[in-house]
Amino acid sequence: MTVADPPPELSQAAAELWLSIPRLSRYLRVCAQDLDTALRLYAWNSEIAGAAFTDTCHFEVALRNVYDRELIKRYPNWAIDPSSRLFHREQGHPRAREWQRKMNERSRRELEAARSGHGAHPAHGQVVASQMFGFWTKMTEKDRAAVFWNPMLSRAFPAKTSRSEIHDHVARVNRFRNRLAHNEPVFSSRTGLLERLDDVRHVFDLIAPSAAAWASTQSRVPELVAACPVPGLISRPSS
Known part of the structure; x- marks a missing residue:
């Protein structure tokens, strides 16, 4: 098929078999039940989801590296040393300690799985990136504030940065990233494309402002928002 050839026709029955009736219906609803527009919207959604995923990946690399730089100041080789005490830290009242133990155990399991996936002598950077x-x-x-944020991770941010604010931003980005990976609609009210990318930019700018500025110039999201097959579909909620 050449560039000039029209795309092959896809019947609604075939589209439903491919996407499922509920998924296709979400696109048809915002396209006045027009199948051709709905399919163009689906293709556009995949493209902008990929662009947004790239933006979140740039941020993820910055976040994990800045956290690692703070952690290794107290726990060198924490990612590859099974005897590291980093994820044995506990402090506070009994309920907090119980939750810390559970979270620490999970973190140790995840590190062990990453180490085993990189052979007998994994590099610290390999495990961190995994x-x-x-x-x-x-x-x-x-x-975990008393054991990670207060003594270590807070130093990755400007003075007096709120832990809860950072956690909320990053947790929203994490959920957003998972939806992007599953090709969920970015125009869903549960996704909030522009708001989630605001979360990305806010934290990215706090930890690596020059890199954040560079990444912003590389983003394809603005041009893709402008090219949405349904005008006005991507917009910020009114205040």
Whole structure:
């Protein structure tokens, strides 16, 4: 098929078989039940989801590296040393300690899985890069503030930065990233494309402002928003 050839026709029955009736219906509803527009919207959604995913990946790299730089100041090789005490830290009242133990055990399991996936002698950077976004998100949980945020991670941010604010931003980005990975509609009210990318830019600018500015110039999201097949579909909620 050449560039000039029209795309092959796809019947609604075939589209439903491919996407499922509920998924296709979400696109048809915002396209006045026009199948051609709905399919163009679906293709556009995949493209802008990929662009937004790239933006979140740039941020994820910055976040994990800045956290790692703070952690290794007290716990060198924490990612590759099974005897590291980093994820044995506990402090506070009994309920907090119980939650810290559970979270620490989970973190140790995730690190062990990452180490085993890189052979007998994994590099520290390999293990750090293997951790899922959720691994870093959970390090700023409220009950972990005394053991991770206060003594270490807070130093990655400007003075007096709120742990809860950072955690909320990053947790929203984590959920957003998971939806993007599953090709969910970015125009869903549960997604909030522009708001979630605001979360990305806000935290990115706090930890690596020059890199955040560079990444912003590379983003394809603005041009894709402008090219949405349904004008006005992507917009900020009115205040």
